[in-house]
Amino acid sequence: MNDVRYDFAYFKKIDAHSHIGSFGSPFNVNFNEELLARQMDEYNIEKTILCPAGAALNEEVRAAWRAMPDRVLPLCWVNANLGAAAYDMLERYLRDEGFAGVKMQPLFDAFTADSPMVDPIMDIARAYRKPVFIHCGHPPYSLPWQIGLLAERHPDVPTVMIHMGHGHGVYIEGSINMAKKYDNLFLEVSGMPMGCQIRNAYETVGSERVMFGIDSPFHHPSVEIQRVLSCGLPEKALEDVFYNNAAKFMGLR
DSSP states (O other): OTTGGGOTTSSOEEEEEEEOEEEOTTTOEEEOHHHHHHHHHHTTEEEEEEEOSSTTOHHHHHHHHHHSTTTEEEEEEOOGGGTHHHHHHHHHHHHTSOOOEEEEOHHHHTOOTTOGGGHHHHHHHHHTTOOEEEEOSBTTTBOHHHHHHHHHHOTTSOEEEEGGGTTOHHHHHHHHHHHHHOTTEEEEOTTOOOHHHHHHHHHHTOTTSEEOOOOTTTSOHHHHHHHHHTSSOOHHHHHIIIIIHHHHHTTOO
């Protein structure tokens, strides 16, 4: 097993969080369908749960999905600040376009994760039996305790805490604690620097509730894969994190 710990393509994977499109200042990065397909081939990624670069760019995800229908699971990015227009847009993408789920980015769009404006989004997700993915780890908008309050109000909506607290140790611990408290909270690990907390979450939150992700184009696959490979879990558990948990969560098995 020691040899495969450093073989990035050894485990079949589902990338539970990446983007397509262009991000300007301060990131100045972009990601297109060609780069996505190449990345998936190189790193043995069977499917990518894909988001746009912003709430007004969901058609870019739709185009990528049409180009790669067997490889992309599209999420609709929705901005709660836009109110009824946003709710109508989300319902159209879930009902008419068949999108696989919902993405919210409270930090970029400047609304708190537990705002009442978010409740209609959660209600729509519940009505169409779709999961919600929400950015987690930055004050004042996307703290794990805010997402915990949201999960408490909507216990029937499976909700993924993207980055499970991101780069702050306190927020990472808070994400794990919220997921322990609310069974509808799941953890996605991209950009979260503490490999030991991947193992900790797997062992204490639940073996089915931790998922691998890359967050392209912000992070490199080799870094995100190595963090999981080196977290201290045995091979069967790594298979869960890399593939099985996201497959079950998205209804693929």
